Each structure stands twice: as structure tokens, then as C-alpha cells.
Amino acid sequence: MFTALKKKLGLLRKSEDGEATGPIGEQGKRIREEKLEEICWDLEMALLESDVAEPVAETIIGELRENLRGKKIAKGFDLEDEIEKSLRASVKSILSANTMDFYSTVTAPEKPVVIMFVGINGTGKTTVIAKLASMLKERGNTVVIAAGDTFRAGAIEQLKIHGDALDIRVVSHEHGGDAAAVAFDAVEHARARHRDFVLIDTAGRMQTNSNLMDEMKKIRRVADPRFVVFVGDSLAGNDMVEQAKSFDQAVGIDMVVLTKIDADAKGGSALSIAKTVGKPIVFLGTGQKYGDLVPFDPDWMAQRLISAA
Numbered sequence: 330m331f332t333a334l335k336k337k338l339g340l341l342r343k344s345e346d347g348e349a350t351g352p353i354g355e356q357g358k359r360i361r362e363e364k365l366e367e368i369c370w371d372l373e374m375a376l377l378e379s380d381v382a383e384p385v386a387e388t389i390i391g392e393l394r395e396n397l398r399g400k401k402i403a404k405g406f407d408l409e410d411e412i413e414k415s416l417r418a419s420v421k422s423i424l425s426a427n428t429m430d431f432y433s434t435v436t437a438p439e440k441p442v443v444i445m446f447v448g449i450n451g452t453g454k455t456t457v458i459a460k461l462a463s464m465l466k467e468r469g470n471t472v473v474i475a476a477g478d479t480f481r482a483g484a485i486e487q488l489k490i491h492g493d494a495l496d497i498r499v500v501s502h503e504h505g506g507d508a509a510a511v512a513f514d515a516v517e518h519a520r521a522r523h524r525d526f527v528l529i530d531t532a533g534r535m536q537t538n539s540n541l542m543d544e545m546k547k548i549r550r551v552a553d554p555r556f557v558v559f560v561g562d563s564l565a566g567n568d569m570v571e572q573a574k575s576f577d578q579a580v581g582i583d584m585v586v587l588t589k590i591d592a593d594a595k596g597g598s599a600l601s602i603a604k605t606v607g608k609p610i611v612f613l614g615t616g617q618k619y620g621d622l623v624p625f626d627p628d629w630m631a632q633r634l635i636s637a638a
């Protein structure tokens with residue numbers, strides 16, 4: 330991840346001996362001001378290339394500038410190490426600002442706990458629901474899934490395949506039916522049978538499509554979920570921030586799952602979401618199998634973003 334940043338850091342190491350861009354400064358002194366600015370500029374560009382939103386990149390580089398400015402070039406001073414340390418600390422602090430333990434948050438005495446999943450098309454909502462249903466079941470919970478995507482051809486079938494594989498009840502109506510009614514039925518079904526959780530799947534929709542956004546609001550009104558989870562595709566980069574904000578405005582999101590982390594070479598979306606949307610990231614999707622859903626860990630993510638630079 331952060332491929333562009335890693336490349337820049339690699340180039341810096343080469344230029345530390347002064348070949349390409351001039352030396353960083355004399356031993357015992359501080360880093361030359363022009364050199365410091367050049368480094369900060371380069372790294373800020375690299376962060377932006379890695380899908381880090383502008384204000385977030387500015388914060389990180391601002392902290393780096395302050396840290397480097399105070400450093401004396403002692404014997405054995407390793408600029409790249411200093412930069413890495415500073416970047417990792419900034420990234421970790423951003424990622425740690427708003428965390429939430431999913432299981433302790435969603436565990437409630439009143440059953441069922443209803444959780445609705447929203448997001449634009451193809452981000453991985455249905456897959457996340459299947460993964461989560463599998464996890465909850467493994468933890469001894471009972472789960473009902475609502476096939477609330479009555480819009481896309483094949484969506485109900487897709488969920489039923491998961492339901493069969495996991496031996497979990499999927500409540501569905503016919504294709505084209507009223508999604509809110511499906512969600513309502515699933516909640517009633519779960520209530521009557523004292524099930525622990527209802528996971529409501531919804532159709533993917535662009536945040537700009539007001540009809541579909543209204544339909545989503547209706548599902549929320551009718552099913553009255555305890556939590557709304559925004560599922561974002563990490564490959565969408567900064568677009569995801571806008572999506573999350575729009576969905577939050579429309580239905581109020583409580584938490585975020587970031588998917589396709591395994592395919593994302595840039596990695597900035599986690600930072601951008603954590604800093605600008607203000608909702609905790611609870612899980613990362615790291616593949617297509619049921620087990621590929623890991624609780625979000627700021628340390629792990631900071632390490633993955635910055636190390637091996």
C-alpha cells in the first residue's frame with residue numbers, strides 16, 4: 330500500500346548522500362530548510378496520489394515538518410527512518426481517533442438487533458452480510474438475513490446461495506417487490522423466533538439518485554434498524570468519502586466496513602474516511618471468502634500503510 334509514498338521514500342534514501350538533490354545538512358545541525366520543504370512537498374504529493382484526502386495529507390505532512398524541523402543530524406541519523414516514524418505515528422493517531430468494537434457495540438439484551446447495510450453498487454454489501462452472518466453464527470448467535478435488494482436481477486438468488494451454504498434463514502419476496510416490506514417481514518420473523526440478529530441487505534444505489542435514496546430512507550423508517558453500516562469499496566478512494574457523507578445525511582450511518590483492501594494498492598481511503606467522515610471503521614474486507622473479514626485495527630493498518638516503505 331501507499332506505493333507512491335514508498336517509491337518517494339526509496340528515492341530519498343538514494344539522495345541522502347547528496348547526489349541528486351543536495352545534502353540534507355551538516356552533522357550536528359538541523360536539516361536544511363529548503364531540503365525539508367522539498368521532502369514535505371514530495372511526500373504530500375505521494376499521499377495525494379495514494380488517495381489520501383487533501384486535508385488529511387496536510388495534517389500528516391504538517392506533523393512531519395514539525396518533527397523533522399526539531400531534529401539534529403547526529404551521527405548515524407537516518408532520515409528515512411525518522412520520516413517513517415513520524416508518518417506512522419500520524420497515521421496511527423488518525424486511524425485511532427474513532428474506533429469501535431463491533432461485537433460489544435451490537436450486543437444488546439433486546440432481540441433482534443437489526444442492522445442495515447447500505448452503499449453504492451458493487452461495494453461488497455451482500456458479501457459483507459454473508460461474512461458477518463457466518464461470524465455471528467460461529468459465535469453462537471442466531472441470524473436472519475433480509476433480501477432487501479429486490480432491484481438487481483440475481484440479488485435474491487445470490488443471498489439464498491449464501492443462506493444455504495451457511496444454513497441461515499433468508500427472508501425474501503419476489504424480484505421487484507417492496508424492499509421495506511421484506512425488511513419488515515424479516516424483523517417480524519426474527520422477533521417471533523427470538524433470533525439475535527437481522528442483517529438487512531439493500532440494493533446498491535448512487536448517492537445522486539434521489540428516488541433510490543428515498544427508497545432507502547423508507548426501508549430505514551419501516552425496519553427501524555438499531556445500526557446502519559456503510560459499506561465502501563476501498564478502491565473508490567476519495568469518492569468514497571463523498572458517498573459516505575451522502576448516505577450519512579440520508580439515513581445516518583453508525584459505522585463503516587471497508588472492502589477489497591486486498592486489492593487496494595493505494596490505501597488512503599481508510600485514512601480519509603477515519604478523518605473526514607467521523608464514523609468508526611469496524612471491519613475490513615480482505616478477500617472473497619467468508620473468513621476474509623477482519624476487525625479494524627489501527628496498528629495493523631498503520632503498519633501496512635507505512636512499513637516496507
Ligand SMILES: Nc1nc2c(ncn2[C@@H]2O[C@H](COP(=O)(O)OP(=O)(O)OP(=O)(O)O)[C@@H](O)[C@H]2O)c(=O)[nH]1
Nearest residue numbers: 450451452453454455456533588589614615616617
Ligand atoms: N477481493 C475482494 N473482493 C470482494 C470483497 N468484498 C466483496 N468482493 C467482491 O466484490 C463483488 C461485489 O460484491 P457484492 O457483495 O455482490 O457487492 P454488493 O455491494 O452487494 O453489490 P450490489 O448489490 O450489486 O450493489 C463480488 O465479486 C465480491 O466477491 C473483498 O473484500 N475483496
Ligand SMILES: [Mg+2]
Nearest residue numbers: 454455478484
Ligand atoms: Mg448486493
